[in-house]
Amino acid sequence: MEGDNKTETVVVSAKRRFNPFRRTIGGKRSSINKKAVFAVIVVIVLASGGAIAWKILSAEKPVLVVGKTKIFKKDYDELRTQASSRLLNDEAAKSQIIESYTVLAAAEKLGIDIPEAATEIPLGLVTKPYDRDKLGRLLAQGEYVRHYVASRDRDGYEGYAFYYPFSRNFLSSEDKSKDPDFNNPDTIEKDRKQAQSKAQEARKKLEQGQTTPQDIVKAIKADTSLVYGAASNKSGQFRVDTSAYPLETLIPDASRTVGKFFEELKVLKEGGIMPIRDDVQAYTDIQTGQSTTRNTAYYFVIKTKNLKADTEFKAKYEAAVRAVKVVDNVK
Structure with missing residues (x-):
């Protein structure tokens, strides 16, 4: 019984202690607190707006x-x-x-x-x-x-030519007499196989829609093995008229380059891709002074568009x- 009285006393005491707080929520003093809360909200909103305004005004123009x-x-x-x-x-x-x-x-x-x-x-x-x-x-x-x-x-054709040379070790305008890889049959054959494999893989992916002409050109340009001796790779976009005259091109010596495959290009449909071809060139070997004609690269071409004037x-x-x-x- 004594324990129960103590419990009741504690409960009554707690109720008395919290009654004033309850009156402020439901009674007259609640309006004062609401005004205070509203004032705080207004201050916060104004401060935030001011910060945003300052950020806008101070932003670099x-x-x-x-x-x-x-x-x-x-x-x-x-x-x-x-x-x-x-x-x-x-x-x-x-x-x-x-x-x-x-x-x-x-x-x-x-x-x-x-x-x-x-x-x-x-x-x-x-x-x-x-x-x-x-x-x-x-x-x-x-x-x-x-x-x-x-x-x-003018009417014409737009497309991309992709070149995979393997001539860096036999085609050069520099003296390579001290380079053990230059004119080395084993090294040249290794380069040839790699170039051929890269050309075949790129053409297959392009045909299957797994890559784009731009990505192929980018990959070729990044490959330091795909160069013509000391010369750069001539892969890129071309635009020529119906007589193979360059309209706008990103490949060097475009008229002669496109001229090699122009007859095939004319009959290709938009999106058509040529088979892989040999890039046969005639050149003078400065190491021996002899004139030579041989395959220097593999290449293929895609026609992206028939141009209408x-x-x-x-x-x-x-x-x-x-x-x-x-x-x-x-x-």
Whole structure:
């Protein structure tokens, strides 16, 4: 009984202790607390809004906006510095940058795809160091677009040629007399088998839709074994008219190169892939001074498109260029 009384006393005491709190929730004092809570919420909202507003106001603004492209100070300064290497003053540099991005904006609007290879410089080609910088790549893309636009007034063919040379150890313009692999039959045969295997595998994947022409070209360019002696690999995209005259091409000596397979190209359907062929070349061996004709590589070709002349394309391009909006905040 005594234990029960103690329990009852504790319960009553607890109820008395918490009754004031209950009254503040359900009674008159609850309105005061609600106002306090509301005030706290307002302060939090205002503080958050202020932080967002400050973030917006303090965010870096682009110094140039060309179409959809925003160019911030760091990137602009980099391009301007690279332009100075080309002996362009600040005003000329800005004009060149705006023009380049305007061309790219117009190209995007017209659906002109600029291949990655458009910015590449063939190995062994004499160039200045700045040709590979950011501005150099930008200028190369613009040049590709201009050539593309100029070529749209003629019918023709578009495609990719893929070359797998195995001639690095017998075709060279340099003295290789001290190189044990040069003109070594075993080494040459090993290179030949590897090149043939790579060509067969790439063609099979392309035919089955497991890769793209662009990816094949990229893989070839990255393979240091697939070179013609000291010369670069000539794989890439080409666009020629119906007489094999280059309209826009990313392969060297395009007219002669495409001329080798042009008759086959003409009758191919869009998406058609040629069988693997031998790239037979005549050359003079500087080691012996003798004229030689032999197979130097394996290659195959895909026709991606039959080009139809669009005599109004140039006007469309010029209109697209004029429509590009430029916001200049450069100081």
